[in-house]
Amino acid sequence: MIITGRGCHRDIIELADTVSELRPVKHAFDAGIKAQMGIDY
Known part of the structure; x- marks a missing residue:
């Protein structure tokens, strides 16, 4: 089993x-570089 997340x-x-x-x-x-569509999401 793999569990991901914080805390x-x-x-x-x-x-x-x-x-x-x-x-x-x-x-x-x-x-200061914002998330870019197609790369980060």
Whole structure:
């Protein structure tokens, strides 16, 4: 089973075999570039 989203409850993390966290290092949004149709949605 794959569960995605933010704010995962600690109980789910404890039950899981693998937990990964994705975090932005550099993102266009931070530079003021808005989402573009066909690329971001």
